[in-house]
Amino acid sequence: MVRLSTPLLAALSLVADKVHGALDVNLDDPESIKKAAALVAEDLLTFYHGDEPGMVPGILPGPPPDGDYYWWQGGAMWGTLLDYRHHTGDKQFDDTISEAMLFQVGPNADFMPPNWTASMGNDDQAFWALSAMLATEVGYTDPPEDQPQWLSLAQAVFNEQTHEDRRVPSGNCEWGLRWQVYPSNNGYNYINTIANACYFNIGARLARYTANSTYADLATKTWDLVEKLGYISDKWDVYDGAHLPDCTDINKAQFSYNAAMLLQGAAFLYNYTEGEQIWKDRIDNLVDRTLEIFFPGDIAFEPSCEPGNCNADMESFKGYTARWLGTTMQLAPYTRDKIYPVLKTSAQAAVKQCTGGDNGRFCGFHWTTGTFDGEIGAGQQMNVLGALISLLSPDVAAPLTNSTGGTSVGNVNAGSDEPLVPTFAPITGGDKAGAGIITALLVAGSLSAFAWMSID
Numbered sequence: 001m002v003r004l005s006t007p008l009l010a011a012l013s014l015v016a017d018k019v020h021g022a023l024d025v026n027l028d029d030p031e032s033i034k035k036a037a038a039l040v041a042e043d044l045l046t047f048y049h050g051d052e053p054g055m056v057p058g059i060l061p062g063p064p065p066d067g068d069y070y071w072w073q074g075g076a077m078w079g080t081l082l083d084y085r086h087h088t089g090d091k092q093f094d095d096t097i098s099e100a101m102l103f104q105v106g107p108n109a110d111f112m113p114p115n116w117t118a119s120m121g122n123d124d125q126a127f128w129a130l131s132a133m134l135a136t137e138v139g140y141t142d143p144p145e146d147q148p149q150w151l152s153l154a155q156a157v158f159n160e161q162t163h164e165d166r167r168v169p170s171g172n173c174e175w176g177l178r179w180q181v182y183p184s185n186n187g188y189n190y191i192n193t194i195a196n197a198c199y200f201n202i203g204a205r206l207a208r209y210t211a212n213s214t215y216a217d218l219a220t221k222t223w224d225l226v227e228k229l230g231y232i233s234d235k236w237d238v239y240d241g242a243h244l245p246d247c248t249d250i251n252k253a254q255f256s257y258n259a260a261m262l263l264q265g266a267a268f269l270y271n272y273t274e275g276e277q278i279w280k281d282r283i284d285n286l287v288d289r290t291l292e293i294f295f296p297g298d299i300a301f302e303p304s305c306e307p308g309n310c311n312a313d314m315e316s317f318k319g320y321t322a323r324w325l326g327t328t329m330q331l332a333p334y335t336r337d338k339i340y341p342v343l344k345t346s347a348q349a350a351v352k353q354c355t356g357g358d359n360g361r362f363c364g365f366h367w368t369t370g371t372f373d374g375e376i377g378a379g380q381q382m383n384v385l386g387a388l389i390s391l392l393s394p395d396v397a398a399p400l401t402n403s404t405g406g407t408s409v410g411n412v413n414a415g416s417d418e419p420l421v422p423t424f425a426p427i428t429g430g431d432k433a434g435a436g437i438i439t440a441l442l443v444a445g446s447l448s449a450f451a452w453m454s455i456d
């Protein structure tokens with residue numbers, strides 16, 4: 001471990017703060033941004049205990065009530081730290097990142113570890129795959145040969161989610177990717193934007209990385225469905241999803257990560273197609289509307305929950321949105337003039353939130369308010385980290401491809417073809433007790449990850 005222990009860090013920061021005050025940053029100076037980002041990243045890692053003896057690598061404390069975080073957010077955090085590494089060159093977390101991601105791949109090397117399958121959503125699984133894809137694109141250190149490789153992990157998840165048993169077989173929502181993987185879970189009949197947008201995004205990236213057009217075709221088919229169902233409105237609002245049988249009861253809540261996931265995927269396809277007009281139009285419309293809806297006064301805001309209460313999931317969306325706008329500036333460089341000034345104003349507001357905690361440096365959530373709000377967490381740290389590093393995006397290397405230096409080894413057939421029967425962590429005791437525990441797990445699972453979206 002290179003990372004300092006929490007008490008030592010806190011003690012050091014207390015001393016430093018006497019001199020420097022809270023998070024100081026000059027957003028016109030890349031070195032200053034990197035220094036501030038390093039402090040925010042260190043504080044982020046204080047929420048992670050998976051590298052301590054007896055703890056499970058990869059995950060943040062949870063799920064509720066055991067801690068604030070669902071499994072997916074661990075996956076999202078490793079992606080955030082990979083982006084941090086790529087934008088700053090700081091490799092101090094490499095051992096932690098690799099150990100964490102490889103620990104959660106599961107027996108089929110597809111991010112379906114038995115501990116978590118009971119509550120597995122396609123979006124949960126995809127967030128880990130997105131981090132593996134990012135590892136591929138930033139040229140992150142490849143795992144040892146006897147371990148699953150980053151690219152093949154992303155392909156495994158994409159292949160499994162292409163499979164018909166994850167999808168709606170017929171009717172108006174035909175080909176829709178279900179929110180939940182297993183029929184036993186509440187939400188199996190919810191065809192939501194994020195699950196489909198994640199699949200679209202991974203497909204767009206696999207297409208560009210491998211130059212295999214099959215991925216682009218599947219991604220495009222998914223975009224077309226999401227658009228047809230009206231999840232993207234005429235005004236380019238992006239809604240949350242709708243239920244079977246016909247996906248017409250649209251839940252019009254808008255969360256920034258839905259729009260940003262589609263936008264980033266569109267930017268990959270725009271770049272992959274060498275600037276096709278149809279993807280340019282989609283980028284332009286999504287950028288305009290995203291900045292309008294989620295950056296009032298040019299400061300990031302979650303309109304569907306921030307006026308009330310955002311949960312720990314929602315409290316992490318601003319960071320992804322900033323980073324994916326960052327990627328958009330790389331893959332469609334003409335968008336920089338529109339996006340960059342907004343991200344800068346937003347980041348300036350974000351760092352003003354970073355005056356909390358024992359070291360006077362932890363960040364709050366409500367960036368538009370201008371003062372620390374006391375609401376700290378892993379999501380809040382990821383948000384500010386995303387806000388800071390996205391300002392560096394135009395000047396760092398764009399995502400690699402197989403022909404521009406990427407080294408990760410793929411496998412087009414990765415993933416499991418087995419029928420979808422949940423596998424659980426070994427249960428000790430008699431059959432009856434076992435069955436009872438499985439029922440309890442399934443019930444608990446139905447309330448699990450991304451639970452707020454379920455309006456069943």
Ligand SMILES: *[C@@H]1O[C@H](CO)[C@@H](O)[C@H](O)[C@H]1NC(C)=O
Binds near residue numbers: 115
């Ligand atoms: C699954 O849970 C057990 C018991 O808590 C733990 O020992 C193991 O490391 C976990 N595995 C994963 C992949 O989370």
Ligand SMILES: *[C@@H]1O[C@H](CO)[C@@H](O)[C@H](O)[C@H]1NC(C)=O
Binds near residue numbers: 159212213215
């Ligand atoms: C392209 O990807 C598809 C979908 O995974 C796969 O079936 C096909 O074999 C790939 N083609 C090549 C040439 O790798």
Ligand SMILES: *[C@@H]1O[C@H](CO)[C@@H](O)[C@H](O)[C@H]1NC(C)=O
Binds near residue numbers: 330332333398
């Ligand atoms: C694709 O991305 C690269 C890397 O940033 C960039 O140089 C190129 O101009 C992009 N292509 C288009 C069509 O914008």
Ligand SMILES: *[C@@H]1O[C@H](CO)[C@@H](O)[C@H](O)[C@H]1NC(C)=O
Binds near residue numbers: 402406
């Ligand atoms: C690109 O991918 C192909 C097929 O997967 C592989 O044979 C080739 O070696 C890769 N090229 C590079 C430069 O890695």
